[in-house]
Amino acid sequence: MMYKRPLVTVVDDDESVRESLPDLLKELGYAVEAFSSAEAFLASDCIGQTRCLVLDIAMPGMTGPELQRELNNRRHAIPIVFITARKDENVRPQMLDRGAVECLFKPFSEKALMDALNSALTLN
Amino acid sequence: MKTNTAPKELDQHVAQRTTELAAANEALKREIAERRLMEEKLRLEEKELKRSEARMAAIMDSALDCIVTIDHEGRITDFNPAAERTFGYPSGEVVGRLLADVIIPPALRMKHLEGLSRYLATGESRMLGKRLEMTAVRADGSEFPVELAITRIPLDGPPSFTGYLRDITERKRSEEDLRRSEEYLTEAQKLSLTGSFGWNVSTDEHFWSDETFRIFEYEISARVTVQMILNRVHPQDVALVRQSIARAANGEHLDYECRLLMPGGSVKYIHIVGHGTRDQEGRLEYIGAVQDVTHRRLSEQALGAVRSELARVARFTSLGALTASIAHEVNQPLSGIITNASTCLRMLAADPPNVDGARETARRTIRDGNRASEVITRLRTLFSKRDSTAESVDLNEATSEVIALSMSDLQRARITLRQELADELPPVTGDRVQIQQVILNLMLNACDAMSSVDDRPRELVIATQADGENRVRLKVRDTGVGLQPDGADKLFEAFYTTKNNGMGIGLFVSRSIIESHHGRLWASPNDGPGATFSFSIPSGFAGVTGAHKPGAVRAPCEAQEQRIGRIA
Numbered sequence: 001m002m003y004k005r006p007l008v009t010v011v012d013d014d015e016s017v018r019e020s021l022p023d024l025l026k027e028l029g030y031a032v033e034a035f036s037s038a039e040a041f042l043a044s045d046c047i048g049q050t051r052c053l054v055l056d057i058a059m060p061g062m063t064g065p066e067l068q069r070e071l072n073n074r075r076h077a078i079p080i081v082f083i084t085a086r087k088d089e090n091v092r093p094q095m096l097d098r099g100a101v102e103c104l105f106k107p108f109s110e111k112a113l114m115d116a117l118n119s120a121l122t123l124n
Numbered sequence: 125m126k127t128n129t130a131p132k133e134l135d136q137h138v139a140q141r142t143t144e145l146a147a148a149n150e151a152l153k154r155e156i157a158e159r160r161l162m163e164e165k166l167r168l169e170e171k172e173l174k175r176s177e178a179r180m181a182a183i184m185d186s187a188l189d190c191i192v193t194i195d196h197e198g199r200i201t202d203f204n205p206a207a208e209r210t211f212g213y214p215s216g217e218v219v220g221r222l223l224a225d226v227i228i229p230p231a232l233r234m235k236h237l238e239g240l241s242r243y244l245a246t247g248e249s250r251m252l253g254k255r256l257e258m259t260a261v262r263a264d265g266s267e268f269p270v271e272l273a274i275t276r277i278p279l280d281g282p283p284s285f286t287g288y289l290r291d292i293t294e295r296k297r298s299e300e301d302l303r304r305s306e307e308y309l310t311e312a313q314k315l316s317l318t319g320s321f322g323w324n325v326s327t328d329e330h331f332w333s334d335e336t337f338r339i340f341e342y343e344i345s346a347r348v349t350v351q352m353i354l355n356r357v358h359p360q361d362v363a364l365v366r367q368s369i370a371r372a373a374n375g376e377h378l379d380y381e382c383r384l385l386m387p388g389g390s391v392k393y394i395h396i397v398g399h400g401t402r403d404q405e406g407r408l409e410y411i412g413a414v415q416d417v418t419h420r421r422l423s424e425q426a427l428g429a430v431r432s433e434l435a436r437v438a439r440f441t442s443l444g445a446l447t448a449s450i451a452h453e454v455n456q457p458l459s460g461i462i463t464n465a466s467t468c469l470r471m472l473a474a475d476p477p478n479v480d481g482a483r484e485t486a487r488r489t490i491r492d493g494n495r496a497s498e499v500i501t502r503l504r505t506l507f508s509k510r511d512s513t514a515e516s517v518d519l520n521e522a523t524s525e526v527i528a529l530s531m532s533d534l535q536r537a538r539i540t541l542r543q544e545l546a547d548e549l550p551p552v553t554g555d556r557v558q559i560q561q562v563i564l565n566l567m568l569n570a571c572d573a574m575s576s577v578d579d580r581p582r583e584l585v586i587a588t589q590a591d592g593e594n595r596v597r598l599k600v601r602d603t604g605v606g607l608q609p610d611g612a613d614k615l616f617e618a619f620y621t622t623k624n625n626g627m628g629i630g631l632f633v634s635r636s637i638i639e640s641h642h643g644r645l646w647a648s649p650n651d652g653p654g655a656t657f658s659f660s661i662p663s664g665f666a667g668v669t670g671a672h673k674p675g676a677v678r679a680p681c682e683a684q685e686q687r688i689g690r691i692a
Contacts, residue, residue, distance in 0.1 A: 014456045014459075014460075016457055016459070016460030016488070016491075016492045016495065017456070017459060017460060017463070018465045019460070019461045019484070019488055020459075020463035020467065020488060020492070021463050023463075023464075023467045023485060024463050024464075024466050024467040024470070026473065027467055027470040027474075028470075041474070083172070083459075085451070085452045085455035085456050085459065086451070086452050087451055087454075094304060105455075105462075106455045106458065106459035107454065107455060107458040107461065107462040107463070108411035108459070108462070109462065109466075110462075110463075110466040
């Protein structure tokens with residue numbers, strides 16, 4: 001499937017995020033796909049078209065950072081915006097060090113999300 | 125005229141002779157009588173002598189000591205049965221022989237003979253009239269120690285002597301055993317750094333072993349007084365030791381620790397155990413041991429510091445984990461709420477407004493709001509899992525159990541405890557374990573409040589009493605830092621703490637438990653230093669009811685932390 005607008009893919013095990021975030025992203029003008037696990041995303045055919053990955057850090061099964069490593073191994077350089085409900089100030093610099101575009105703590109504002117997506121998409 | 129005179133002369137002559145003869149006869153009679161008297165006297169003396177000799181012989185025969193007499197040449201004249209037994213010679217074999225050859229070991233013979241001849245020549249003796257110890261030799265050549273006393277027999281003519289000898293092998297062995305056992309004891313005391321002491325309470329005499337002197341660093345010859353002991357006791361422990369001495373004077377069993385402050389400024393930790401005994405006259409004598417446990421205590425302190433640091437870290441960690449998990453649980457739905465609200469605003473701001481979409485996002489906002497609320501409810505449910513039990517609780521008994529568990533902690537913290545538990549306290553109905561948690565909590569708080577107190581005794585008083593007609597009250601009074609003027613109200617708030625290692629929920633939980641027992645928990649300042657925490661709960665059958673269970677405070681704080689920690 002081809003997307004007319006830049007595809008932002010959301011991977012989060014939390015249902016309320018999967019329900020709410022895609023609608024907002026659509027309002028912001030993006031095409032959106034949502035997955036409840038890293039494994040489901042890897043099995044899909046949107047890897048190649050995803051322009052930005054909004055990725056939860058802590059998930060059952062493969063975690064966000066593990067997915068990031070897996071994508072690097074597969075030579076898929078997708079810009080990643082990490083999101084997490086665990087507010088730990090040490091986490092953000094770690095994630096940025098590993099090449100993430102941004103790391104947002106839930107709940108995050110619309111503005112913070114937009115800024116992060118803009119940064120991510122300028123990298124493409 | 126010769127014939128005329130002759131008969132007259134004869135008569136005279138006859139008369140004269142007759143007189144002479146009569147006188148001689150008289151003298152003879154007198155002499156005979158005197159002689160008889162003499163003979164009688166002699167006979168009596170002889171009898172007396174024989175009796176004396178028999179007595180003497182009986183004494184010599186039955187004496188337990190060896191009795192040996194010698195003449196001026198040093199030859200044996202008497203050798204009694206005890207001597208026969210001891211030296212292994214029959215009397216007949218040795219009488220007439222030189223004493224030196226018979227019972228004196230070859231090495232000492234010359235000395236013996238020299239001494240004897242010196243005495244005969246000068247009258248000077250080093251041995252007469254003294255009690256001496258020397259070595260003697262038996263018939264079989266074996267040598268053994270004897271005690272010896274020599275006297276000169278007081279008779280005219282050449283001097284003769286009596287020697288009294290006693291085999292002291294047994295005594296020597298006992299002395300040696302005693303000396304060795306004392307040596308062992310001394311060595312053991314030195315090695316184990318344990319001294320012993322005795323105190324005759326009525327005469328105030330103290331008996332210390334060398335090691336006790338060493339521990340207290342006094343001259344071993346010093347005369348011990350109670351003041352001397354107190355002079356060495358660490359100023360902060362003087363009250364404790366004074367109290368202990370008073371208890372010892374009553375014969376109470378003691379087992380406690382205190383510190384000594386030595387003149388050089390070093391601190392020793394000593395462990396004292398002792399108990400009272402009565403001597404034969406029924407006077408109290410206190411006997412005990414004092415052990416220098418400085419090394420052990422310092423190691424324990426180091427270990428304790430590590431342990432409490434670990435506990436502090438663990439508490440912070442679990443508190444951190446608790447906060448993080450609550451945050452995580454709540455942040456998820458919050459995230460949804462904000463995102464949905466943002467979407468909703470955008471949809472309404474569009475031209476034309478996407479009302480259906482906005483309605484849907486608003487609905488989802490409400491649902492996420494409910495989810496957040498559910499998280500909170502779930503947290504509360506987790507804490508209310510344990511149901512409290514209602515049983516009849518003897519507050520004194522419950523208190524004593526807590527005290528028994530805390531005794532070593534109190535001792536380590538150098539806190540003296542006074543219990544004033546009222547007699548015939550009516551039972552309360554409630555949850556025994558919860559009430560004990562409150563008592564323990566109040567005790568620990570009191571201990572913490574006194575941990576920095578060094579200028580006065582650290583004294584903890586736990587008292588129970590009837591409070592009006594149908595309530596009982598428990599008080600925990602300390603001599604600690606007291607209440608902060610502005611902090612008194614905050615004391616019972618959750619997460620309020622003045623301690624760097626406290627979570628600040630102890631008193632909060634305690635008050636909740638007491639309130640669930642229809643009781644009241646409060647703090648008040650003392651007249652002197654410190655504070656008193658009291659609770660009062662109804663006695664009789666008025667215990668916990670379901671309606672009064674405050675869900676969030678069921679469990680003890682430690683368990684609570686663990687449960688909360690598991691949410692993540």
